[in-house]
Amino acid sequence: MPFSNKVPTIYDPRIGSPMLDAEEANFEEIALKSLGGFVLVLNDNGEIYYASENVEGYLGFHQSDILHQPIFDLIHSEDRDDIRQQLDINFHIPTSSPSNQFDIFAPPNSKYLERNVNARFRCLLDNTCGFLRIDMRGKLMSLHGLPSSYVMGRSSTGPVLGMICVCT
Known part of the structure; x- marks a missing residue:
């Protein structure tokens, strides 16, 4: 299931879709920074x-x-x-x-x-x-x-x- 560079932390069980945190929209950028x-x-x-x-x-x-x-x-x-x-x-x-x-x-x-x-x-x-x-x-x-x-x-x-x- 594509998330377009967004990583969900939890799923809403009622509708079966990911619940995205607004802070996770730039996960790739944050991950690269954390590598050093x-x-x-x-x-x-x-x-x-x-x-x-x-x-x-x-x-x-x-x-x-x-x-x-x-x-x-x-x-x-x-x-x-x-x-x-x-x-x-x-x-x-x-x-x-x-x-x-x-x-x-x-x-x-x-x-x-x-x-x-x-x-x-x-x-x-x-x-x-x-x-x-x-x-x-x-x-x-x-x-x-x-x-x-x-x-x-x-x-x-x-x-x-x-x-x-x-x-x-």
Whole structure:
């Protein structure tokens, strides 16, 4: 049931419709402010699949300017390998387990999908020296809704994974 960016707290049982609080009309904006950062979704090649609109307040780049651009164009050259490692599904798999027998998607192994990396992002805001250190915390997850041209052009089989992270 679409709520047009409004999140109901309770339903009126008599008429079965949501009762909206006037303060909840801007829930998305309030939620982004409470993060203390912005949200990024990267595909397995490092392309920015999604960026929250508040990224402009942190880096000075408009959301539409960075969508579908490689994250590697936005970060310091010395941090690129760290990001590539984090995007690799095999990065945290224990070396004692053969990778072909290790099910990283099994619930007890989901900790191996968690990611945390610091990177220096280019920043267009006046009060910085050109780069801003950002902590990226998130998880590798299956991405849905990718264009078929992207999915068909991949060399590996299986789900298309991406890193969903909060950047603070």
